[in-house]
Amino acid sequence: MKASADAGLPQAQARQQALERALAQAIFEEARRMLPGPVSHERLDALRAHFAPMAQGYVLTYQEVLAAKPQDGPAGGTAVSIAPSPHATAASALELEVDVEANRPNLRLALARLGFFAGPPQPLGFVLRLGAGVTEKEARELASANLLLGIAPGKADASQQLAEVSLERLPQGYYKAVLRQGAKALVADAASLPAxxxxxxxxxxxxxxxxxxxxxxxxxxxxFTGVDAALELLQTMTAWDEAIQEAKLAVLEMDGATVGAQFTCRVINQQALDKRLGEALASRKLRLAGQAGLTAP
Structure with a gap:
């Protein structure tokens, strides 16, 4: 992933800025690949902004691919490392390319918590109740978070059973929220309303x-030719983030000279799974012997 620093910065500062931007872009691109379906440009922009200050927390490892170099350097030239100096300045922006390994399980959980794996309707409606200490102005300032979460204020409707969220500021100074939908009730508290x-x-x-x-x-x-081959397919399936989640090997079966395996997974995009599975089985000369829905969550 490539990123550039602002022109005119001291060398060390430019390099750090380019690195931070490259890592943030890499995490955003990894997150976007995990999404099960199309997302509006506005919501993607909100996701990018949300991850930018915390992107490094989702980076397992990174390796520099190209050394920092001026963007307007000679075309086709060899990348040259520039020794960082706190006093040096760059007339043109420095560019850095890094190869990033993301913490995919944590990134997937973050996307789930932001509602990117939720099904329709989109946006999801809710009813807001303001309690003591929370103003209408504060509630309006949550609009950007609503865009990120894929939710929108609605009106109470018995036919839809919308989630209802009550907000209040307690005498101790922190905020409390209670979300109710049907028999379900969730509670949270935090020092700030956006958090x-x-x-x-x-x-x-x-x-x-x-x-x-x-x-x-x-x-x-x-x-399968053996157990290792079944485990290898399972490992491959764990990377099909846009199609499935929670892939597990449930059963192994000996079938003469070959091995059969039953996998369970949560399908979030059937078309994407069919495509992935078809390619994976064809390249390994395997056969899909059965596919059925499960009632268990």
Whole structure:
């Protein structure tokens, strides 16, 4: 992933800025690849802005691919390392390219908490109740968070059973939220209202198991040459973030000279799974012997 620093910065500062931007862009691109379906440009911009200050927390490792170099250097020239100096300045912006390994499980959980794996409707409606210490002005300032979360204020409607969120500021100085929907009730508190808003909805999206797609499925695959081959396919499946989640090996079966395996997974995009599975089985000369939905969450 490439990124540039602002022109005119001291060498060390420019290099650090370019690195931070490259890592942030790499994490954003990794997150975007995990999404199960199309997302509006506005919501993607909100996601980019949300991850930018915390991107390094999702980086496992990174390696510089190209040394820092002026953007307007000679075309096709060899990348040359520039020794960082706190007193040096760059007339033109420095560019840095890094190869990043992201913490995919943590990134996937963050996206789930932000509602990116929730199914329709989009945006998801809710009813807001303001309690003591929370003003209408503060509530309006949550609009950018609503865009990020894929939610929007609505009106109470018995036919829809919208989630209802109550906000209040306690005498101790912190904020409290209670989210209710049907028999479900979730509670959160935080020092700031924006942090509280992300936390209570994060709990909602994760704990109520709101997911896009048809849900849990069992895949029966036949023709493995051994157990290691089945485990290798499972490892491959864990990277199909745009198609499935929670891939697990449920059963191994000996079938004469070959091995069969049953995998369970949560399908969030059936078309993407069919494409991925078809390619994976064809390249390994395997056969899909069965595919069925599961009622278990």
């Amino acid at each position: 509280l808003w992300l936390d209570i909805w994060g709990k909602y999206f994760v704990e109520t198991q709101r997911h896009a797609g048809p849900g849990m499925q069992r895949l029966h695959v036949a023709g």
